Amino acid sequence: MEKGRSFWELIWALLVLNLLCVLFIFNPPLNAKGNLGFFPNTASSDHGLAACLLEASSQEKTASPIFHPLPGTYDDPINVSLSCLTPGSTIYYTLDGSDPLTSSSRRQYRRAVNIAFTTVIKAVAIKEGLEASRVAEAKFVIRVSRPEAWPGPGEWHSLPAKIALSCSTPGASIFYTLDGSAPTRESLKYEAPIVLAKEELTSDKAKVIKAIAVKDDGSPDSFEATFVYQPKPDLIMLTDILQPGVDTKEVIEKVISEMTLEEKVRLVWGVSNSPIGAAGNTFAVPRLGIVSLELADGPAGVRLNGRTATAWPNPLTLASSWNVSLLEQIGAAVGREAKYYGVDIMLSPGMNIHRDPLGGRVFEYYAEDPLLAGKMAAAYIRGLENQGVGATMKHYAANNFENNRTNIDEIISERALREIYLPHWAMAIKEASPWAVMTAYNKVNGEWCAENKYLLQALKEFGFAGLVMSDWGGYHNPVSYARGFDLNMPGRSGWEKLLEAVQNKVISEENLNQAIADILRVMARTETFKRQIYDKSEFAAKKQIAEELKAAHKILAVEAEAEGIVLLKNAGDTLPLRNLSRVALIGSTAVPEFRTIGSSPAKGIIFEGGGSARVNVDPDDVVSLAAALEKSGLSVLPKNAVYAYLQEGLTEADAQFAAENSEAALILISRPGQEGVDNTSLELTAAEKDMIEKVGKAYHLVGKKVVVLLNVAYPMVVDWDDYADAIVYIGLPGTYGALAVAHVLTGRVNPSGKLVDTWPRVYSLAPTYGNMPKTDQQNITYSEDIFVGYRYYDYHPEAVKYPFGYGLSYTTFSYQNLRLNRTTFNISNPVEPLVVTVDVENTGQTAGKEVAELYIKQLGSRMKRPVKELKQFAKTRLLEPGEQENLTFILSLRDFAFWDEKAHAWTVTPGQYEILIGGTSTEAGLMATGVKARLQVRK
Numbered sequence: 001m002e003k004g005r006s007f008w009e010l011i012w013a014l015l016v017l018n019l020l021c022v023l024f025i026f027n028p029p030l031n032a033k034g035n036l037g038f039f040p041n042t043a044s045s046d047h048g049l050a051a052c053l054l055e056a057s058s059q060e061k062t063a064s065p066i067f068h069p070l071p072g073t074y075d076d077p078i079n080v081s082l083s084c085l086t087p088g089s090t091i092y093y094t095l096d097g098s099d100p101l102t103s104s105s106r107r108q109y110r111r112a113v114n115i116a117f118t119t120v121i122k123a124v125a126i127k128e129g130l131e132a133s134r135v136a137e138a139k140f141v142i143r144v145s146r147p148e149a150w151p152g153p154g155e156w157h158s159l160p161a162k163i164a165l166s167c168s169t170p171g172a173s174i175f176y177t178l179d180g181s182a183p184t185r186e187s188l189k190y191e192a193p194i195v196l197a198k199e200e201l202t203s204d205k206a207k208v209i210k211a212i213a214v215k216d217d218g219s220p221d222s223f224e225a226t227f228v229y230q231p232k233p234d235l236i237m238l239t240d241i242l243q244p245g246v247d248t249k250e251v252i253e254k255v256i257s258e259m260t261l262e263e264k265v266r267l268v269w270g271v272s273n274s275p276i277g278a279a280g281n282t283f284a285v286p287r288l289g290i291v292s293l294e295l296a297d298g299p300a301g302v303r304l305n306g307r308t309a310t311a312w313p314n315p316l317t318l319a320s321s322w323n324v325s326l327l328e329q330i331g332a333a334v335g336r337e338a339k340y341y342g343v344d345i346m347l348s349p350g351m352n353i354h355r356d357p358l359g360g361r362v363f364e365y366y367a368e369d370p371l372l373a374g375k376m377a378a379a380y381i382r383g384l385e386n387q388g389v390g391a392t393m394k395h396y397a398a399n400n401f402e403n404n405r406t407n408i409d410e411i412i413s414e415r416a417l418r419e420i421y422l423p424h425w426a427m428a429i430k431e432a433s434p435w436a437v438m439t440a441y442n443k444v445n446g447e448w449c450a451e452n453k454y455l456l457q458a459l460k461e462f463g464f465a466g467l468v469m470s471d472w473g474g475y476h477n478p479v480s481y482a483r484g485f486d487l488n489m490p491g492r493s494g495w496e497k498l499l500e501a502v503q504n505k506v507i508s509e510e511n512l513n514q515a516i517a518d519i520l521r522v523m524a525r526t527e528t529f530k531r532q533i534y535d536k537s538e539f540a541a542k543k544q545i546a547e548e549l550k551a552a553h554k555i556l557a558v559e560a561e562a563e564g565i566v567l568l569k570n571a572g573d574t575l576p577l578r579n580l581s582r583v584a585l586i587g588s589t590a591v592p593e594f595r596t597i598g599s600s601p602a603k604g605i606i607f608e609g610g611g612s613a614r615v616n617v618d619p620d621d622v623v624s625l626a627a628a629l630e631k632s633g634l635s636v637l638p639k640n641a642v643y644a645y646l647q648e649g650l651t652e653a654d655a656q657f658a659a660e661n662s663e664a665a666l667i668l669i670s671r672p673g674q675e676g677v678d679n680t681s682l683e684l685t686a687a688e689k690d691m692i693e694k695v696g697k698a699y700h701l702v703g704k705k706v707v708v709l710l711n712v713a714y715p716m717v718v719d720w721d722d723y724a725d726a727i728v729y730i731g732l733p734g735t736y737g738a739l740a741v742a743h744v745l746t747g748r749v750n751p752s753g754k755l756v757d758t759w760p761r762v763y764s765l766a767p768t769y770g771n772m773p774k775t776d777q778q779n780i781t782y783s784e785d786i787f788v789g790y791r792y793y794d795y796h797p798e799a800v801k802y803p804f805g806y807g808l809s810y811t812t813f814s815y816q817n818l819r820l821n822r823t824t825f826n827i828s829n830p831v832e833p834l835v836v837t838v839d840v841e842n843t844g845q846t847a848g849k850e851v852a853e854l855y856i857k858q859l860g861s862r863m864k865r866p867v868k869e870l871k872q873f874a875k876t877r878l879l880e881p882g883e884q885e886n887l888t889f890i891l892s893l894r895d896f897a898f899w900d901e902k903a904h905a906w907t908v909t910p911g912q913y914e915i916l917i918g919g920t921s922t923e924a925g926l927m928a929t930g931v932k933a934r935l936q937v938r939k
């Protein structure tokens with residue numbers, strides 16, 4: 001019986017196999033170029049058939065990965081893509097010969113893998129519920145790279161004394177000749193830099209070096225490289241601009257005319273082998289005084305591999321300070337650390353609009369409102385650039401989410417672009433003259449940002465005079481260079497294609513010249529250029545931030561976090577915690593050991609986000625929340641005498657234990673932030689809510705208070721507040737920010753931060769609900785248009801939990817004496833500004849700072865406009881109880897305008913407007929303590 005069944009099963013299996021193979025023959029898997037896909041371990045399509053048989057024999061197995069292009073011998077580095085016929089499977093691969101199923105060096109396949117030298121790729125596909133595929137193996141033989149010379153050849157003012165040769169293929173040897181003959185494996189073997197004799201240096205004869213690189217692993221020898229060093233005493237160099245009285249523009253033009261086409265192409269194409277661990281660097285042409293620039297991330301501090309720096313509070317939290325001068329100080333501090341390590345240009349600030357709180361990078365950006373984002377960015381840029389370090393505004397434009405960020409096409413109306421997604425770039429350009437802009441990965445209205453005519457043209461219109469670079473891998477086509485784009489990052493290999501594009505007239509050499517002029521203008525401002533630093537070994541040797549910088553920046557970092565903390569709820573003056581000695585710190589993140597949560601590092605608090613904004617810190621420097629509380633004089637309840645914290649999953653008895661043994665509960669709720677993926681929910685988990693409820697009930701039963709600290713990378717839904725007496729947003733506070741949290745809790749600092757986003761009651765009420773892209777979505781229409789953040793919620797107040805601009809204080813403020821220098825504004829006389837003044841008074845018992853927000857509202861507009869818009873803001877100094885400060889705001893006609901899509905221009909309609917000033921954004925909130933005045937705009 002048993003035997004009989006297996007016989008029929010075998011016949012059945014063979015039939016299925018047959019059918020599968022017939023299907024395969026008639027529908028072979030085609031790769032991108034329409035060639036037959038390659039099955040691993042096979043050399044021809046016959047073997048492909050065999051592989052098919054193998055695959056099909058086990059229906060439970062995932063199909064093996066397929067390589068494209070086919071394994072074989074190639075002259076140049078190639079990009080190999082991997083795919084799998086089993087939908088929904090994940091591919092892992094190794095490049096070091098190890099088993100992709102188990103190896104610790106295996107990587108998940110996300111994008112094409114660059115293969116620059118002979119390599120065996122091993123790959124496996126895995127799908128849940130199925131057996132893993134067979135390991136596919138493919139050998140790509142790549143010709144050894146042509147040797148390179150340092151410094152590079154060409155015409156020299158005076159020849160370099162030493163010339164080093166190198167080859168980017170690991171393990172390759174170089175052979176060279178000095179007499180013009182073709183090098184072979186029998187020629188001089190390169191072992192040390194070639195030293196030119198004194199007479200060679202002074203002679204007017206060219207020095208010729210010819211070289212090849214070889215390797216004994218079956219890779220073909222490199223092509224021959226010829227380096228000619230020709231003396232030219234009247235050579236114009238970029239360093240000539242350092243002479244007094246010379247015309248910079250003219251020198252730059254002449255330097256460009258001295259460059260070879262290859263040098264030009266390489267200068268606009270990053271090198272990215274930074275000696276100081278930066279995200280990228282540029283190509284140097286020493287013969288012309290052109291140095292290599294170091295470009296380092298990022299928005300939360302200087303990120304250099306293998307080097308420590310200060311992690312500042314995340315930008316969203318910095319912006320919550322609404323403190324322009326603070327942002328300028330942070331910029332300067334980042335600039336000092338950058339300079340210390342030899343960084344020329346920072347890849348910050350991040351400036352995208354918080355279109356939706358689920359956007360994976362909102363923690364790296366400033367706000368949902370362009371005016372606030374623009375003011376913060378401009379201040380940071382000024383501070384940074386005053387230190388002689390360049391800023392890069394990124395990611396231009398509309399990189400408002402992460403899902404499919406490198407492919408998605410965002411359809412955005414011109415009005416939404418002009419009113420929401422572009423004004424802050426224009427403002428930062430006007431107020432701070434940033435050195436650089438980084439284009440975003442995404443497309444906007446059909447074109448990649450790196451080649452987007454509309455966006456690149458708009459930059460010019462805003463007066464941008466710096467350099468435009470791509471996000472890492474965000475460059476696609478040479479046409480970018482014809483449209484105002486300057487630098488492909490990280491670049492590395494592939495510049496030859498750009499060279500061909502110029503030779504084939506796809507773009508003109510003049511296009512390159514313009515890009516180079518932009519790069520050189522920026523370069524001329526750097527220390528590296530002014531000091532002509534080519535050897536960076538002194539910088540490369542630094543691994544730790546200098547003690548004096550560290551100490552000074554610690555003070556500023558604590559101040560910054562303190563200014564950004566937002567007090568959301570404070571029932572019955574729960575905070576500050578006065579006359580308490582012992583608190584319970586509850587929540588899994590509070591465990592004060594150094595670890596990674598999601599992809600964000602934590603030590604008793606998630607102190608910074610992951611991805612390119614992650615700063616490398618010395619874990620010993622990071623202050624945990626527990627340590628900070630203890631420093632502030634509060635003892636933290638350890639459970640059962642073990643230094644462990646009560647956390648999610650606690651029982652009623654645990655909560656009761658804590659309530660009996662401490663005087664207040666501090667519950668820490670944490671959410672990491674991460675580039676590359678979007679957030680999935682604004683809700684607390686059931687376990688977190690349960691924890692808050694149990695702790696709330698237990699403490700309230702004995703008349704004690706509960707404080708919830710939101711250590712989160714983005715706004716949260718707060719529907720658990722019945723159990724919390726106080727709620728405090730603390731963001732991702734950076735290396736030292738926990739100290740500031742303790743200062744606010746204990747009343748040493750009075751919180752003065754305000755929300756930079758509207759926090760909805762539930763996410764389903766958000767304007768972009770249902771309109772955030774999925775991971776494979778190809779395009780998205782911004783159907784909410786200009787109604788982003790409070791511009792939407794002002795029409796839907798019922799959806800709001802905490803409004804934009806909202807934040808409590810331990811004191812109260814009132815606004816008086818609103819004065820306008822005139823009550824009419826003439827469109828025909830736009831030059832004369834409108835001057836608005838107001839007095840802000842501290843009417844409470846505690847010294848504090850207030851953020852005054854000025855909104856403009858058009859009354860009876862015939863076209864659909866936001867109810868009101870933020871047009872100015874100011875933060876007072878620390879006001880003692882009873883003290884006043886007079887604030888002045890200057891408005892221009894542009895502040896009353898909307899973008900007219902028909903006219904493609906800003907337009908102001910005559911009519912009645914209101915100016916509202918107060919400490920929040922809702923009209924009811926504004927009117928409770930704030931002031932308003934009317935104004936007539938006339939033709």
Ligand code: BGC
Nearest residue numbers: 279297298347394471472612
């Ligand atoms: C990020 C940029 C970053 C760059 C270099 C990219 O993935 O989007 O913000 O500057 O990497 O690290």
